[in-house]
Amino acid sequence: MVSIGTVSDPLSLGYDIFSSLALIVNLTAAFMMTYDHLAQTYGAGLTLVLEVTTAFFGVDYVLRLLTAECLYPNVGKGRAMGKYVISGAGLIDLLSFLPAYLPVMFPGGATAFRMFRVARILRLFRINRYYDSLNVISQVLVRKRQQLLSSFFIILVLMMASSLCLYSVEHDAQPEVFRNAFSGIWWSASTLLTIGYGDIYPITTLGKTFGILIAFLGVGMVAIPTGIISAGFVEQYQRIQKLSEYGLEADIHFVQVMLKPKDEWCGQLVRETALPSGLMIAVILRGTETKMPHGDVQLRAGDRLILSGESPRSNENMEMKEIVLHRSHPWVGERIRSLDISRRSFIVLLKRHGRGIVPKGNVTLMEGDRLTMYTIKEGAEEPEELPRPIV
Missing domain, CATH: 1.20.120 (Four Helix Bundle (Hemerythrin (Met), subunit A))
Structure with a gap:
């Protein structure tokens, strides 16, 4: 909580x-x-x-x-x-x-x-x-942090250089204003960032000419980080749109079934279960354990079966693997429907703090999550369509 x-x-x-x-x-x-x-x-x-x-x-x-x-x-x-x-x-x-x-x-x-x-x-x-809109802002700043730091470094260098130059030009004419090399920092900052308070300004001809040049450079310097952030927003929204379109196409739903003592599957092996055509047991949840539905696994009362809507062409063409999401993993913080994964891979189970969760499209992944995925091996025939919800 x-x-x-x-x-x-x-x-x-x-x-x-x-x-x-x-x-x-x-x-x-x-x-x-x-x-x-x-x-x-x-x-x-x-x-x-x-x-x-x-x-x-x-x-x-x-x-x-x-x-x-x-x-x-x-x-x-x-x-x-x-x-x-x-x-x-x-x-x-x-x-x-x-x-x-x-x-x-x-x-x-x-x-x-x-x-x-x-x-x-x-x-x-x-x-x-x-709120995804606020997340976009933070994601853009994180993705573009190197470019933004570079632009801020350029602004800092120009600020220091302009301060030193104006001190050299204006010190004799305004010794009480430009007392040392750092006295012009406030002037250079207000000029480069186009604020221009007017409390410190050059009075000599050379100083005014230099001030005009710095003012023009300031417009360009402010435009650099603005352009970087604007481009980052465009890229991020294009990425979100692409992932959303993929998510609509590849959204997968599963059904969870709890076995009761009177159910006929209790005591049977997975290969002995008479499943309707198009159904398959994706994962077996037994207490805090996650069991792969191999044919020789015996079903017990209390087992939770995750059923998917389409059976793979053959077990030899399928591969199951578990992925642990570490803090730096790009999927952390993403919704399942937004993941950029291959159409040959299907998330069949999400395990969080020892508890199995059905991987619905609106579930947000977190650090430490364990994902169980089915992947169709290279060379195998790809399904014409992805599994559909079971009613």
């Missing part, structure tokens, strides 16, 4: 909505406290709201710390807690409540601690998991 909740889980969704509402109420109260007439009239109530919501952030942090092993299932509990504490999300969660209590121990730093409370607004980025 706390660490790895999904939109399909009402409890997780409800907790995240409550957490977001608590943050909005907290920020609203903090803004209202800055108005003198509101602080005088409703100061006690606003202070109470701030204290209650901040305490909730503290409880939330403790819950996330205790459930960190769900977020990092491949490491031990201690290491998982450590990874959460030093992660970006963990630091934001910590700064959401800790600065409110630090002045009790360090009264002298109350003003500085108050500034860190601004970090709590970053908690709103947790709603990324529910």
Whole structure:
């Protein structure tokens, strides 16, 4: 519910909505406290709201710390807690409540601690998991981070160079303004970034000429990261459209059947089951175990059978494999229907924290998930169409 909740889980969704509402109420109260007439009239109530919501952030942090092993299932509990504490999300969660209590121990730093409370607004980025449009922004920035860093480096170099040059030109004419090489940093930043406050400006002819040149360069420098981000948005939306079209074509559904003691399949081997034409047993879930449906596997009461809609041409032409999604795997955070996989591969089972999940198209994959896939081997005849839902 706390660490790895999904939109399909009402409890997780409800907790995240409550957490977001608590943050909005907290920020609203903090803004209202800055108005003198509101602080005088409703100061006690606003202070109470701030204290209650901040305490909730503290409880939330403790819950996330205790459930960190769900977020990092491949490491031990201690290491998982450590990874959460030093992660970006963990630091934001910590700064959401800790600065409110630090002045009790360090009264002298109350003003500085108050500034860190601004970090709590970053908690709103947790709603990324529910809105694809916000995910697109973060994905574009991540994919284009190298190009963006390069453009920012170019801007920094030009800023330093223009500051040094203008200092050399304007120092004798304006010694009180351009006192040293770094005095022109503010001027170069405002000129290159096309802000132009006008509080520092050249007065000599050579300085003005140089300022015009820097202003023209500033237009181009701002356009570089803008173009990179714009191109990234176009590429990302084209990729999403392509994957969505593929997902509509290749969406796969399965049926889960629970065997009861009176069912005639109980005690039979898989090869002895009389399945209708076009059906096959994809996976057998037995407690926390996942068994491949080999012919000599005996079915038992309590087994959950995942049935797919089409039987493969022959077992020799099929290959089953298990994939573990590590943190850097490109499928982490993607919905099953959006995966860029070959038409020869089919996901038949998703296993998360020891629990089997039917791989529906709207299920979002997470770090640590185990996928069981059927793949048609090269040279085998490809199915004319993918398995259809079983009714």
